[in-house]
Amino acid sequence: MVERVDRREPIRSELDRSVIDRARRGDLDAFEEIVRVRMDTVYRLSFAILGDDAEARDAAQETFIAAWRQIRGVRDPERFDAWLQRVAVNAARMTHRAGRRRRVREIASSRIGGMPERAAASPAEVDSRTLDSAMRRLPVEQRSILVLHHLEGRTVAELAEILEIPIGTAKSRLHTARQALQAAIDAEAADR
Amino acid sequence: MTTPDPWDDDRLAAAFTARNAGIELPPALVTETANAVRQRPTRRDAPWWRPLPIAAAAAVVVSVVGLSLAMSWRTGSSPAPTGPSASVPSAAPTDAETERVLGLPVIDVPAALAVRDAGEDDRELAVRGWYSPIFPIDTVCPAMYVRKDSPVQPDNCPIWWAVLMTEPVTEPESLSARRDAFGRPLVGDALEMDLDALDRSGLPVVRSAGPAEPTEIVVVGHFDDRRSRLCPPNVEQACRDRFVVDRIDQVAGEDQPLSQVVMHGGQATRSTLVDVEAAHALAAPDATILSVVTADNENIDAVEPTLVTDLSDLPDGSFYLPIRWVLYTLESGRPQTYTVTDGTNEVWRMDIDGNLFRVADPTVTPLPTEGPWPPEGTAFTVRITKDVDDRPPFEVAIVDRSDTLVGAREALEDDPVVAVPIDGTIAWVAAEPGDPRSIRLGWYGGNCDRHTIVTIDSLDSILVNPNVPSPCNVMGNDRSLILTYSEPVDAAAIDVSYSETRGESRVIDPPPTTAPALQDGALAVVGVDGGPGELFCNETFPVSGLTAPTGAEDRVGPEFDALRATLTDPGFADGAADIDALTWREAGRTDDIVVFLAEKPRNEDERYWLELSLRLEATGWQFIGGGDCQPRAVLPEGVGPATWILDPAYPEPTAQDATVHLLVTESACASGESAADRLAPAYVVASPYRIDITVGVHSRPGGGRCPSNPSVAVEIDLGTPIGGRPLIDPNAPPPDGTSG
Numbered sequence: 001m002v003e004r005v006d007r008r009e010p011i012r013s014e015l016d017r018s019v020i021d022r023a024r025r026g027d028l029d030a031f032e033e034i035v036r037v038r039m040d041t042v043y044r045l046s047f048a049i050l051g052d053d054a055e056a057r058d059a060a061q062e063t064f065i066a067a068w069r070q071i072r073g074v075r076d077p078e079r080f081d082a083w084l085q086r087v088a089v090n091a092a093r094m095t096h097r098a099g100r101r102r103r104v105r106e107i108a109s110s111r112i113g114g115m116p117e118r119a120a121a122s123p124a125e126v127d128s129r130t131l132d133s134a135m136r137r138l139p140v141e142q143r144s145i146l147v148l149h150h151l152e153g154r155t156v157a158e159l160a161e162i163l164e165i166p167i168g169t170a171k172s173r174l175h176t177a178r179q180a181l182q183a184a185i186d187a188e189a190a191d192r
Numbered sequence: 193m194t195t196p197d198p199w200d201d202d203r204l205a206a207a208f209t210a211r212n213a214g215i216e217l218p219p220a221l222v223t224e225t226a227n228a229v230r231q232r233p234t235r236r237d238a239p240w241w242r243p244l245p246i247a248a249a250a251a252v253v254v255s256v257v258g259l260s261l262a263m264s265w266r267t268g269s270s271p272a273p274t275g276p277s278a279s280v281p282s283a284a285p286t287d288a289e290t291e292r293v294l295g296l297p298v299i300d301v302p303a304a305l306a307v308r309d310a311g312e313d314d315r316e317l318a319v320r321g322w323y324s325p326i327f328p329i330d331t332v333c334p335a336m337y338v339r340k341d342s343p344v345q346p347d348n349c350p351i352w353w354a355v356l357m358t359e360p361v362t363e364p365e366s367l368s369a370r371r372d373a374f375g376r377p378l379v380g381d382a383l384e385m386d387l388d389a390l391d392r393s394g395l396p397v398v399r400s401a402g403p404a405e406p407t408e409i410v411v412v413g414h415f416d417d418r419r420s421r422l423c424p425p426n427v428e429q430a431c432r433d434r435f436v437v438d439r440i441d442q443v444a445g446e447d448q449p450l451s452q453v454v455m456h457g458g459q460a461t462r463s464t465l466v467d468v469e470a471a472h473a474l475a476a477p478d479a480t481i482l483s484v485v486t487a488d489n490e491n492i493d494a495v496e497p498t499l500v501t502d503l504s505d506l507p508d509g510s511f512y513l514p515i516r517w518v519l520y521t522l523e524s525g526r527p528q529t530y531t532v533t534d535g536t537n538e539v540w541r542m543d544i545d546g547n548l549f550r551v552a553d554p555t556v557t558p559l560p561t562e563g564p565w566p567p568e569g570t571a572f573t574v575r576i577t578k579d580v581d582d583r584p585p586f587e588v589a590i591v592d593r594s595d596t597l598v599g600a601r602e603a604l605e606d607d608p609v610v611a612v613p614i615d616g617t618i619a620w621v622a623a624e625p626g627d628p629r630s631i632r633l634g635w636y637g638g639n640c641d642r643h644t645i646v647t648i649d650s651l652d653s654i655l656v657n658p659n660v661p662s663p664c665n666v667m668g669n670d671r672s673l674i675l676t677y678s679e680p681v682d683a684a685a686i687d688v689s690y691s692e693t694r695g696e697s698r699v700i701d702p703p704p705t706t707a708p709a710l711q712d713g714a715l716a717v718v719g720v721d722g723g724p725g726e727l728f729c730n731e732t733f734p735v736s737g738l739t740a741p742t743g744a745e746d747r748v749g750p751e752f753d754a755l756r757a758t759l760t761d762p763g764f765a766d767g768a769a770d771i772d773a774l775t776w777r778e779a780g781r782t783d784d785i786v787v788f789l790a791e792k793p794r795n796e797d798e799r800y801w802l803e804l805s806l807r808l809e810a811t812g813w814q815f816i817g818g819g820d821c822q823p824r825a826v827l828p829e830g831v832g833p834a835t836w837i838l839d840p841a842y843p844e845p846t847a848q849d850a851t852v853h854l855l856v857t858e859s860a861c862a863s864g865e866s867a868a869d870r871l872a873p874a875y876v877v878a879s880p881y882r883i884d885i886t887v888g889v890h891s892r893p894g895g896g897r898c899p900s901n902p903s904v905a906v907e908i909d910l911g912t913p914i915g916g917r918p919l920i921d922p923n924a925p926p927p928d929g930t931s932g
Contacts, residue, residue, distance in 0.1 A: 032226045039222045047215050048208065057218055061225045068229045127203060128210035151208040185199060
């Protein structure tokens with residue numbers, strides 16, 4: 001049985017502001033501390049957007065490489081996590097673009113082994129499979145905003161901050177993505 | 193079929209959580225990432241770039257990196273300068289009064305050095321001297337490259353040196369002397385050049401066996417580059433003393449082409465060099481372009497660090513950062529940098545601090561869209577100007593094939609708000625409040641195109657073609673069109689589709705449903721002079737591909753890089769020895785396939801087509817096939833083949849005739865029915881040595897018995913005199929398909 005995690009309270013270890021400040025000044029050891037503490041969050045976000053272990057792995061790594069390049073530009077360390085999520089969303093988009101021509105989807109053996117038997121699947125697990133298929137029908141930009149909102153629990157205002165767009169635009173995009181997802185889910189159901 | 197259950201937010205959140213619940217962090221990912229970060233302390237240390245054309249020089253230089261870092265040959269005990277070699281002619285005497293390049297007097301190296309040593313002076317200089325790339329000597333490299341803060345900062349551990357000498361010294365490395373950990377100044381009458389932002393394929397390359405033969409060159413460049421101020425204080429003077437070359441003007445007396453260096457991977461530019469040059473000429477008529485770099489945000493710091501955009505500063509709606517064209521120019525005798533935004537062709541001028549100021553609105557720039565603008569058949573051209581999120585203005589050409597459109601305009605603030613239907617598609621239509629004859633049309637996207645084509649096929653069909661890939665169009669939220677028809681229209685019944693394929697709406701005609709092809713015995717023709725229709729030659733491409741511009745082998749872009757690489761690939765060239773000497777046309781393309789054609793002489797009188805196709809793979813554009821080809825018509829869906837013979841009721845056509853009379857026979861079983869009212873337009877594909885006429889017939893509904901079908905007499909205007917060319921029916925079984 002999979003233990004559920006409340007989407008509104010994502011597990012995030014505390015990150016000392018001094019660590020961020022040191023990293024902003026070029027302290028590589030401090031940045032490595034950020035990698036260690038935030039990798040799990042970034043990897044999960046990347047996977048949720050991309051739905052692919054290999055791509056998520058690449059995207060997570062690219063996130064931190066890009067973050068290291070840009071960390072000097074972080075203006076408000078208090079909003080570091082929002083900034084890192086923005087970097088992660090962009091890295092996911094770039095990774096997906098680079099890898100979208102892949103003919104074969106890689107599935108880690110750990111994932112295969114972890115998949116429950118169909119007969120034992122709970123409604124949520126059935127839904128998760130439907131969701132997984134439906135998400136693949138959407139562009140990465142729409143997947144990103146859906147993941148940030150429905151998995152990460154980001155409010156519309158936070159989406160606007162992460163994506164650096166007006167709140168009205170965030171609301172509109174979320175609505176559009178939500179409708180697109182419903183259409184994709186319906187299409188998945190119709191295909192069965 | 194059951195009605196799908198609606199998913200509310202809680203159900204969706206639970207599904208998301210379940211979907212991610214089994215995810216385990218790969219155990220080595222943290223360590224691997226930390227190592228990756230440590231290996232890439234800055235992007236300046238390992239810029240990725242690719243000169244055009246792909247320079248053998250680059251490959252050679254890269255190949256000797258390991259050697260140069262560890263080499264011990266010609267150490268500090270290198271021989272004294274040898275002076276001019278008796279076997280090599282000395283540099284021509286410079287006459288500032290008679291020899292000029294781009295209006296600049298050509299000076300020699302000592303004169304250039306005098307400018308350098310006289311104080312801060314960044315004027316452009318044209319310098320003649322002798323060039324021979326050399327390995328660095330006795331370099332002590334630190335374990336890791338020292339960070340470079342400026343593109344003009346000397347490498348502390350260079351893999352080669354670019355030295356311009358007064359005389360053709362055969363061992364130019366003897367001109368160098370040891371300097372500190374940040375590099376070594378040159379002594380004697382030679383200067384160190386910075387060629388980093390130039391295509392060096394015309395220059396001799398560094399060789400592992402020793403220095404290259406000195407070559408006389410003329411370069412245009414400057415000292416005291418503005419980017420020297422980005423260098424660390426302890427090396428700023430060394431930065432200022434570098435001669436930053438903006439143009440390699442001559443090599444061994446040969447004029448050199450404009451240098452273009454590409455610093456972006458996988459993503460083709462949307463503007464062409466012609467677009468950019470024209471836009472720049474309008475904005476800065478007194479500036480002469482010396483060299484060009486195209487770079488994306490990931491790589492632009494290799495040339496202009498101040499232009500790097502922090503991804504956290506991405507503007508609204510933009511998951512996309514356009515490529516920048518960086519133009520190094522000569523203006524009023526000094527270096528001046530401009531940039532042009534790819535796709536929009538906005539022109540920006542750079543100040544000494546690296547800040548940009550827009551000097552030209554994109555409205556004055558040339559067209560990024562291939563072909564004429566507006567396209568043929570345009571009924572209305574609407575300029576979209578509503579200011580939303582700083583998106584630029586752009587134009588929409590509306591092609592009306594329905595003959596029902598009576599008006600088109602931009603929806604503005606005063607127009608009623610419409611409820612935008614959201615169904616996950618990119619383009620949408622909605623009823624216009626209070627006007628049953630009007631609809632609202634919009635589509636989503638980012639911000640980089642200039643022109644969009646909307647084709648009204650009928651009252652219930654619209655095609656939106658932005659000519660650039662999504663999300664690269666500028667309509668986006670809160671911008672829309674109001675289209676007004678001559679009769680009431682049901683917005684809900686309109687099928688609106690969206691195509692990214694460049695120019696698609698100008699190529700594809702709706703298939704004829706009746707028999708407009710045959711009128712008064714004359715059969716309509718497609719495929720002449722680039723008309724609509726498709727051909728097949730290992731891959732499918734539009735008929736217009738046969739007459740597409742040649743010179744694809746010289747165009748800029750990753751697919752053209754791959755074309756060049758293929759043409760010079762020994763394995764491919766074995767089968768066609770002079771394939772790289774041909775000029776190629778881009779005959780057609782899809783998102784991931786590009787088809788090139790070239791005409792190749794078979795003998796003095798005949799030519800034939802060669803086809804070469806590339807496919808976009810994860811690793812970039814790859815060669816997938818090629819060879820001889822004879823383009824054949826692709827009959828539209830619902831059209832079957834027919835064969836023809838010359839109509840014996842008419843005299844055989846002569847070489848001067850451009851009209852032929854045929855008897856057409858449907859190939860499919862048609863129960864003996866005449867095809868007279870079902871003929872499709874014929875394809876005429878004329879080459880210098882043959883004329884192919886392909887005839888098709890709209891299929892009958894249902895099956896049919898197979899008595900012999902009656903022939904239909906038709907007349908075809910070939911659009912060109914037959915000359916000595918045979919008329920060929922590609923549908924006829926050999927050998928009877930050839931006539932005349």
